[in-house]
Amino acid sequence: MGVPNGVKRDVARLDRDPEYVNPSQWGRRSGRCAECDFDWGECDYVALVGQCVRNVAVFGEALSRIDPAAAVAPGLWSANRYVWHTVDVLRFGTERLWTISADPSYGVPAWDENVVADVRAYDDLSPVVGLIALIEAAQAWRQAALEAPHDAATTHPEAGDICAFDVVQRNAHEACHHLWDVRRRLDESERPD
Ligand SMILES: [Zn+2]
Numbered sequence: 001m002g003v004p005n006g007v008k009r010d011v012a013r014l015d016r017d018p019e020y021v022n023p024s025q026w027g028r029r030s031g032r033c034a035e036c037d038f039d040w041g042e043c044d045y046v047a048l049v050g051q052c053v054r055n056v057a058v059f060g061e062a063l064s065r066i067d068p069a070a071a072v073a074p075g076l077w078s079a080n081r082y083v084w085h086t087v088d089v090l091r092f093g094t095e096r097l098w099t100i101s102a103d104p105s106y107g108v109p110a111w112d113e114n115v116v117a118d119v120r121a122y123d124d125l126s127p128v129v130g131l132i133a134l135i136e137a138a139q140a141w142r143q144a145a146l147e148a149p150h151d152a153a154t155t156h157p158e159a160g161d162i163c164a165f166d167v168v169q170r171n172a173h174e175a176c177h178h179l180w181d182v183r184r185r186l187d188e189s190e191r192p193d
Pocket residue numbers: 023033034035036037038173176177
């Protein structure tokens with residue numbers, strides 16, 4: 001399909017903005033995310049863990065004020081999809097952290113967010129349960145992050161060797177970015193006609 005390895009396309013968004021960088025892509029970054037303002041220069045591991053857990057905690061407040069089934073912007077996912085995607089990001093992130101802790105030489109697989117969204121049928125999953133699952137996933141993720149060794153790495157097929165910091169930073173960005181995604185809908189619905 002002409003898509004380089006490791007690039008997971010958000011087709012709708014790429015069509016509108018060729019400069020758009022999918023938050024699922026790996027790679028070292030610097031500065032702040034142009035969209036969600038996540039600070040790629042934050043190197044304090046525990047601060048990143050705390051930031052992620054705090055962001056997860058406020059999804060519910062945003063979700064309560066919008067229609068979770070509606071696209072957050074034309075052509076994009078619904079808020080409910082972003083919630084369930086973030087659940088899976090944190091669950092898979094937890095497994096990656098356990099791999100770094102318990103079996104680093106085994107490596108971890110890549111996963112395709114669109115395939116997982118379809119297989120899990122996010123649109124048919126309750127947004128209320130999604131918020132419960134999100135809190136639960138964040139608690140397990142936090143514990144795995146705080147217990148992970150800082151001197152070990154495992155292999156990811158696209159990113160190469162990844163350590164606990166890489167996983168935590170990437171997951172913290174996704175939680176931040178997808179909260180921002182959900183809040184786009186909030187801005188839209190509160191905008192006067
Ligand atoms: Zn971002």
